[in-house]
Amino acid sequence: MDMSLQSVLQSRLAMAAERAGIDASRASVTPVTDIRFGDYQSNVAMVLSKELKKNPREVASSILSYLEVQDLCEPPTIAGAGFINFKVLNTALSDAVNAIRLDEQLGVVMAPHSKTIIIDFSSPNVAKPMHVGHIRSTILGDSLARISRHLGHRVITDNHIGDWGTQFGKVIYGWKHLLNREALEKGPIAELVRLYREVNALEENDPSLRETVRHELVKLQQGDPDNLKIWEQAVALSWKEFERLYGLLDITFDERLGESFYNDALAPLVERLLVDGTAEISEGAVCIFFKDNPALEEKPCLIRKGDGGFLYATTDLATLEYREKRWKPDSVWYVTGAPQQLHFEQVFAAGRRMGVKTDLSHIAFGSILGEDRKMMKTRSGENVELGGLLAEAIERALSVVAEKNPDLPKGEQEKIARMIGLGAVKYADLMQHRLTDYVFSWEKMLSFQGNTAPYLQNAYVRIRSIFRKGDSEGVNVSLSPIMISDPAERALALKILKFGETLHSVMEDQRPNLLCLYLYELADTFHHFYEACPILKSDGEIRSSRLALADLTAKVLQTGLSLLGIGVPERM
RNA sequence: GCACCCGUAGCUCAAUUGGAUAGAGCGCUUCCCUCCGAAGGAAGAGGUUGUGAGUUCGACCCUCGCCGGGUGCACCA
Structure with missing residues (x-):
């Protein structure tokens, strides 16, 4: 599987634009915003009409006159200000979904250039418990690592723990x-x-x-x-x-190089920067000034205190140098809270001054708030410990499972409760735009309704139960080619085809919430299909086609959730 | 004071990065289980996207000014 339906349309469109004598580099095709317009749309004509100084509809029609897509869709139409709309043929849609079914990657196209990415996240402090402050970094960092790897990047996860403080x-x-x-x-x-x-x-x-x-x-x-x-x-x-x-x-690290690992490198680093003129002494401290950068003009980066001690930034710079030398990364991602933004601006600017060319990103995120909308704390004003929080999540999930499914053996109930409870905590965090603060609510994250992990896990379980039911009733549940005809089947097929593109859009801005949104839409679309199209009650090829479509949906759900670090039970 | 982040339905949040009539969940009002898990689905009410200008075919998104909230700003990490 090397080309999705969407990208095939895109390259055909680019070819047509080229033949029409128009710059085709920005020809893009996206799923439609509204099903009334078809299945896919392109706004190239409107984008290009500005520089061509032509009417967008004229540009569109000149592209259309060269466009050959009759094997894939009905004749494309021009609508609105100059949109080109595509309605995919049922046969082409069926082919595309069947191709995904046979593809281990489920239609996910590898990144064209595999990069080496170091992801720095979690970083708890020794001799202190992990607390809510570490949740987002840990969960977000892990999910980004999983997604990056899935797209073919070389990822090094490093837990830069605070093991050398005062x-x-x-x-x-x-x-x-x-x-x-x-x-x-x-x-x-x-x-x-x-x-x-x-x-x-x-x-x-x-x-x-x-x-x-x-x-x-x-x-x-x-x-x-x-x-x-x-x-x-x-x-x-x-x-x-x-x-x-x-x-x-279920989180692992490739490296666990804490602050202490860099101790011996700090003094020589500062000396060297002083000697080569990168740093200078000011008010007794060693600083790096950024006179050419208006934003940082009055915000020097301090790397040695007046008393000779080193700082946060010193360790970060030493760490950066070490990573450069050892891994030659294309990117380093620092998954830490938004309040540290200035610090990273300074460290990145200092790094560039030292000649570091690597793409450095601060993957910032907002705070977790309590129900009172203030920073989440215990009643006595302390940080909420992560261990206790996870235990409570599992406990709460267990009581729900025990109530809804009392016949399951205790051991299995506990196993399921772990998946639901931990999944709920992870999903509640990941489903939101990382920069917004979010309000922690047990009730919401553990609800089986709405955009939650339990809802998605349940959608998976529901599909599995179709197969169990079919098996037990002696219905033939073998899978044969998918044939798309019903509107609900079309909608589900198109949603499944969107999986690969979604992962790439997550990578554009390190935002797993787009994957969460996608999975929720997928589950929602499946439920529409499930209502509209009887599966076990239909016959012959239609039944086996629908079974195959349901099975494929389950696979995408499972894979997508696994990329968020969330598991799926077979029943719940 | 300066910098950064955020203001979207009653509440919690989205919006494919400048595209078509701004969408979900919770809550509220009605429906649908002799039918693959109702842990689900169908329909409805709910909006001047904080505010005022600007940029253009087109703005929640970009620019500038205000208002409100949060965070950070020389020897903690």
Whole structure:
């Protein structure tokens, strides 16, 4: 499968335009906005009429006079201001859907140039629990990685965890004086957090302690063996808990190079930039100024503090250099929240100053809000922990499954509940435009109605149940060629053909919400088909054709959801 | 003060990147289970796309000015 129906029409149109002596490079064909106009439409004539200084309808008609598509559709028409409309023949539509059925990629065309893309996401902090703040980065980053890979790109996912912060002064002091071994084994991160808080409180009461705690941090940074050992254990214990959550979410990383990995590179990097004149000292700090960039003119990028310490940006630049050298990427995507935009503008500008040519993107996203429309927090004002949140999602899903399907064995109910609960959390996040803040609502994300994961999973389950039913009743459920004739079949077939294009449009702006929208429309279109066209109750070729169409729909649903990191159960 | 993001139906959000009469879900009003899962479907009400100009065949989308909300802005990450 190398050409979709849409792209065939597009290239025919381009050929016709060329013969008409018109620049054909921008000839594009898209699905119609309204079924009354046919199946596909093109607005080339209107786009080009401006520069040709001709009437758009005239341009359209001159293109049409050279257009040969009689094997694919009815004679194209000119409508409105100069749209060219296509109504695909049932035979051509049937052929196109049958081709997709036999294609492992379901009609998805590989990206013409495979790129190396590094995706930097999730990045929790050691000795702290993962919380809602990490949800979007983790889910969005994972989905983008899956989609990029599916389109044939070489993807490197890297979890740049915060394993080298100032918090370690407190953690180490606490470890030495206040550690509860038993608690550490039961819940490592909870115990590390307790140590951190307790030391914090002690410092409040006894400011003289502050110096001692700071000294523990300095010792760590200077390589003190005892402190290093404590640090290593804290990192390892934290990783264990992170991995449990990633396992639950079915998310993996190719690399896990945290901030500490770049420690040794920081001092030489700053020195080098000072020597070659990229950076300069200002008010005691080492800065990179951007005098040629009006937006950043007064926003220098600080890479070393007055006291000699390094900053967030320093590590990011060292990381960027390392990645350049090791992977020679075409793109690096940083999946972090919108508030960090200025920071990345500075880092990217500094990177370019250092000669980095790679395409660097900040894949920004909005915040998760509580029902009160303020940043989501617990009642006591703390961050909501991811582990607890996922557990609650599964628990809520389980009670729904147990209620609706009490006959299923307990073990299967739990398995299904995991898919529904985790799918709901992921989908609620991904279905929205990434830049808008979104309001977290259990009720909405777990609803079986509307644009939710459970609704889509249910559409899949419903199709599977047709086959189970057919099997049990001895109906022949073998699949034979799809023959499109009914309007509901046409609509479903056209929607299925749109799958590949949708994935490419997601990549244009890193927006999985377009895939969510597509899958929802697909499920919706299937339900129309399901109402209008009896499947098991029809006979012969029509039944096997409709079964095949339903089966193909299920495959696209399953594949699409898997690209969002969401699984489908066989029943629910 | 400056910069960035966002203002779309009562609520939560879309809109194929400048295309045809701005679409869904929730909620509301009516219908449809002797019929493949009603966990579904059909129909209806609901809009000056914050606001005022501009650009053009055509604007939710692009430009400029306002209004309202959020976030960030030199030694945290």
